[in-house]
Amino acid sequence: MPDAGTLQLSGAGTTKTLPCHAGYLSVSGKNNTITLTGHCTSVTVSGNDNRVAVDSTDALSASGAGNVVVYHWGSPKIVSAGTANVVRQG
Template sequence: MLVLVGGIAAFSAQRLSQGNFVVLSPTPSVSRAVPTPTAQPATTLPPAGASLSVSGVNVNRTIACNDSIVSVSGMSNTVVITGHCTSLTVSGMRNSVTVDSVDTIEAAGFNNEVTYHSGSPKISNAGGSNSVQQG
């Protein structure tokens, strides 16, 4: 074993004295994390006339209407509805619903806010302090 170690030392000393000794050092590498864009889920159009429902507490949702019947119920939900609905029913407390276009709006409960963008829907506002308005 000592012979092997001595041989390696002698070989290294000879190479060093001749100037043929090459020291290899690792090359630094740089890697950069490039964020991958995440695709937002597409709002798919439901079948014409489908019944859609959003319920819960503190739910935030965007749905697409295709002459659909929509029901929103619960507390403190925020719902954005794109497209045209045949009817929208909102019940519960402190829900905020925005709809592009709807034929009939029924609001029941307390402190619900319903905003429609276009059209002249038939409005039924039962309960206390609900707001249904164009905006």
């Protein structure tokens, strides 16, 4: 991801590890596993059964069903809509 850029990932069954560089990330689709290193300004997850881990972020948004989003440190603003989404520190 370019510095402070925006990256959109969509699809099914994708596994990736990416540096965030204070950027914006949008993940959509189903059964994706995304690991983000560094600090993201914002992370948005939509779709079903996605797994996203981020070192730190200012804002997290999860919608859809069965998504799990884990941040390692910080106190992001969290918005969670949908069914059975989990957003937690871990």
